[in-house]
Amino acid sequence: MPTGPERAAEHPHRxxxxxxxxxxxxxxxxxxxxxVVGAGLLLIVIDAGVHGQAAAMGAIAVVLLG
Known part of the structure; x- marks a missing residue:
């Protein structure tokens, strides 16, 4: 893909x-x-889903033991 002056020459309106x-x-x-932000949030949501059960169990344990 052309960049810089080449791109400007091809597309003057740009x-x-x-x-x-x-x-x-x-x-x-x-x-x-x-x-980019949406992809990052999607990865966080997927990661939370994958580790959600372990995190929930850990939170419950902290509440019960705390």
Whole structure:
């Protein structure tokens, strides 16, 4: 995939010179950040599901013994 000047030459509208291009850049960046955060949360949820029983048993033991 071309980057930098090559990409700008191929797609002049991606130079960010217009408000629409700027907005599109913001939306694309926000979407990428959302995907990364969403993937991280999904991994946390999966991890919690896998270890949920052990964690729940540990919490119950702490409450009973504490």
């Amino acid at each position: 130079s960010g010179s217009t408000p629409l291009c700027f907005l599109h850049g913001l939306v694309t960046t926000a979407h990428a950040a959302f995907v």
